[in-house]
Amino acid sequence: MTIEVNRISYGINNFSILRDVSLEIKGGEILSIIGPNGSGKSTLMKVLAGDIIPDSGSVIINGKNLNDIEISSRAIVRSMMSQTQNIVYDFDVREIIEMGWLESSIDQANGHFENTIKLISNECGIDHLLKRKFNSLSGGEQRMVHFARTLLQSNGLQKNLQKYIFFDEPTANLDIKRELNILNVIRKKAKEGYGIFVVLHDLNLAYNFSDRIILIKDGKISKMGDPNDVFDDEILSEVYEVPVYFDKDIGRIKYY
Amino acid sequence: MKYVNSYQMFIVYSSILILLVVLGLALSFGSYKVTFIDYLYSDMSKVQESVFTKIRFPRVLLSAFVGASLATSGACLQGLFRNPLADPGLIGVSAGAALGATSFIVLGSNFIQGSVTNPYLLPLSSICGSAFVISALFFITRGFGKEGITYLLLAGIAVNAFSGVGIGILTYISDDSELRGLTFWTMGSFGGATISMIGPALLFIIFSFIWIIKEARKLDILQLGESEAYRLGIDIKKLRFSVIVSSAIIVGISVSLSGMIGFVGLVVPHLARILGGVNHSFLLPSSALMGAILMVLADLFARTMIKPAELPVGLITSAIGSPFFLWLIFRIRKS
Numbered sequence: 001m002t003i004e005v006n007r008i009s010y011g012i013n014n015f016s017i018l019r020d021v022s023l024e025i026k027g028g029e030i031l032s033i034i035g036p037n038g039s040g041k042s043t044l045m046k047v048l049a050g051d052i053i054p055d056s057g058s059v060i061i062n063g064k065n066l067n068d069i070e071i072s073s074r075a076i077v078r079s080m081m082s083q084t085q086n087i088v089y090d091f092d093v094r095e096i097i098e099m100g101w102l103e104s105s106i107d108q109a110n111g112h113f114e115n116t117i118k119l120i121s122n123e124c125g126i127d128h129l130l131k132r133k134f135n136s137l138s139g140g141e142q143r144m145v146h147f148a149r150t151l152l153q154s155n156g157l158q159k160n161l162q163k164y165i166f167f168d169e170p171t172a173n174l175d176i177k178r179e180l181n182i183l184n185v186i187r188k189k190a191k192e193g194y195g196i197f198v199v200l201h202d203l204n205l206a207y208n209f210s211d212r213i214i215l216i217k218d219g220k221i222s223k224m225g226d227p228n229d230v231f232d233d234e235i236l237s238e239v240y241e242v243p244v245y246f247d248k249d250i251g252r253i254k255y256y
Numbered sequence: 257m258k259y260v261n262s263y264q265m266f267i268v269y270s271s272i273l274i275l276l277v278v279l280g281l282a283l284s285f286g287s288y289k290v291t292f293i294d295y296l297y298s299d300m301s302k303v304q305e306s307v308f309t310k311i312r313f314p315r316v317l318l319s320a321f322v323g324a325s326l327a328t329s330g331a332c333l334q335g336l337f338r339n340p341l342a343d344p345g346l347i348g349v350s351a352g353a354a355l356g357a358t359s360f361i362v363l364g365s366n367f368i369q370g371s372v373t374n375p376y377l378l379p380l381s382s383i384c385g386s387a388f389v390i391s392a393l394f395f396i397t398r399g400f401g402k403e404g405i406t407y408l409l410l411a412g413i414a415v416n417a418f419s420g421v422g423i424g425i426l427t428y429i430s431d432d433s434e435l436r437g438l439t440f441w442t443m444g445s446f447g448g449a450t451i452s453m454i455g456p457a458l459l460f461i462i463f464s465f466i467w468i469i470k471e472a473r474k475l476d477i478l479q480l481g482e483s484e485a486y487r488l489g490i491d492i493k494k495l496r497f498s499v500i501v502s503s504a505i506i507v508g509i510s511v512s513l514s515g516m517i518g519f520v521g522l523v524v525p526h527l528a529r530i531l532g533g534v535n536h537s538f539l540l541p542s543s544a545l546m547g548a549i550l551m552v553l554a555d556l557f558a559r560t561m562i563k564p565a566e567l568p569v570g571l572i573t574s575a576i577g578s579p580f581f582l583w584l585i586f587r588i589r590k591s
């Protein structure tokens with residue numbers, strides 16, 4: 001059971017954003033994608049989520065073509081955390097998290113719902129914020145709330161289904177405590193068997209955090225595989241167009 | 257109601273209670289002396305009975321439904337556009353409905369006798385008018401992001417002006433009998449409502465209410481943004497269609513029966529949000545109830561203030577609504 005991306009190409013007005021991209025996302029594994037600005041990382045994620053229909057190629061989720069999966073079933077098999085827009089009305093934090101609850105009813109009777117909300121908000125360190133208004137939170141806190149909502153979405157009852165979670169730069173603009181918090185939870189999710197696909201900007205983070213890495217430039221995959229194979233001075237320097245030096249001993253890159 | 261908490265349920269039940277009291281009051285006061293109590297318990301003269309059942313009762317019923325309609329459609333449009341200033345009057349949806357109704361009265365009279373009292377085709381043409389405006393506004397304001405709030409209102413000015421031009425031209429080209437029909441309709445208000453005229457319309461309004469309240473949860477999730485809502489399993493196109501069509505039905509019918517009444521769709525949903533919360537499972541029913549309360553009271557006021565003459569009810573709602581609108585703009589600027 002995997003997500004299989006076969007030879008995806010996508011462009012707008014004759015400008016190609018993705019060229020012949022193929023990859024595979026497996027359960028229990030963290031797959032990161034890195035690359036310069038405008039290289040097509042977020043677009044690729046949108047194609048995987050089904051936001052965008054590619055010009056050619058296919059996305060096969062657990063053996064089924066994405067186009068043939070109903071919108072409501074897509075939400076069960078994959079959840080996604082992206083850069084979100086502001087919310088106009090004054091929802092409580094708890095209400096925002098609850099939006100990730102996909103079961104058609106909230107079954108408060110058996111306590112399962114309450115427990116899940118408690119567990120997840122605790123995991124994300126936002127249990128003290130549940131009664132606050134979402135719009136009164138700081139940017140970082142709001143991000144943690146969306147993170148919790150994404151986790152709740154992936155937490156549905158279909159135990160035998162291979163599920164996937166996508167994250168678009170989940171740790172951008174977060175303090176280091178929250179960054180570690182998010183990374184640890186994502187790790188844990190991978191251990192539980194979820195297939196994880198992450199867009200990352202921070203190269204050091206990508207190296208230390210991923211099981212496999214895709215390096216993409218101008219919509220084309222330059223290198224894909226084990227972090228140690230991708231993090232090669234020559235390849236990185238060429239893709240990012242600045243001299244990059246990678247220190248294998250401490251797992252850090254240097255570029256200034 | 258799974259997504260409504262107990263405090264919100266309390267507000268909904270209280271609103272139902274208040275609405276019943278207000279309906280009783282509205283049925284008991286007017287230019288002619290006959291009360292609700294008379295109707296239930298004492299012998300009435302023929303005149304009293306006919307005033308009560310043929311004039312006052314349909315009028316009060318219609319005002320309640322129109323109030324509920326305008327408030328609910330305001331709440332729906334505010335949800336769909338993710339814009340707190342969306343009011344069917346301000347953004348031109350009512351004007352579109354009015355243009356639809358006017359077109360039918362003037363152009364339709366060539367084909368159908370008595371177009372101004374046709375209980376099906378007149379509302380239907382209004383519905384087409386408002387549906388067209390909502391869809392057009394939706395596509396015009398798409399992609400403006402946060403600035404959409406302003407652009408929606410600007411587009412509303414244009415739509416209102418355009419409808420004004422259309423209605424003006426139609427008035428100009430209409431012949432004597434069409435003009436009489438048009439004037440009769442423009443004066444609108446809730447007077448002159450009869451059960452046979454409003455009956456079918458009210459059924460359609462009830463049907464739309466049920467339809468839209470079923471979408472309440474989806475409207476909540478839509479507040480995260482369209483792509484987020486899609487990723488949470490919501491078929492955005494279907495939702496958009498439901499909201500546009502049902503809002504168009506309730507606004508179109510209201511306008512076709514009672515003319516343009518402003519600000520109810522703006523004031524009431526905000527009141528409901530302040531009182532109980534922003535989730536649509538609560539917001540839509542409570543807006544409907546509070547809209548009905550407000551409109552029945554406004555109409556009661558309009559017809560008893562200077563009886564036996566009466567004030568246009570739109571005057572009263574605008575008197576309440578316009579300062580509220582200014583306050584709202586002020587509040588948005590602060591946040």
